[in-house]
Amino acid sequence: MSVFENYVPAVAQALQQRGLEGECSVCRKKGQQMIHGLPIAVPVYEEAGEVKYPGTSMPAAAVICNQCGAVQFFSLGALGLISPPGGGEAKAGGAAAN
Numbered sequence: 001m002s003v004f005e006n007y008v009p010a011v012a013q014a015l016q017q018r019g020l021e022g023e024c025s026v027c028r029k030k031g032q033q034m035i036h037g038l039p040i041a042v043p044v045y046e047e048a049g050e051v052k053y054p055g056t057s058m059p060a061a062a063v064i065c066n067q068c069g070a071v072q073f074f075s076l077g078a079l080g081l082i083s084p085p086g087g088g089e090a091k092a093g094g095a096a097a098n
């Protein structure tokens with residue numbers, strides 16, 4: 001079973017709990033935002049000898065505005081939808097059981 005089985009509803013819930021109401025921050029249109037169906041890995045470049053959390057990419061949710069095409073990325077870690085590297089499991093799939 002994929003840990004992202006309940007991914008889109010979990011992201012939507014996390015964003016709503018933080019007060020995001022579905023308004024585009026670029027064109028201000030409401031109700032045109034859609035959450036991309038799978039997580040995005042945003043590359044993180046590392047300085048020499050320094051490893052950045054959580055590694056070489058940052059897992060993120062992509063929210064796309066169907067009106068103006070703007071794409072915004074939201075950190076899955078900051079939204080509490082993934083666990084730190086090396087421990088636990090992602091919460092996105094587990095949210096369905098709650």
Ligand SMILES: [Zn+2]
Pocket residue numbers: 024025026027028029065066067068069070
């Ligand atoms: Zn927009």
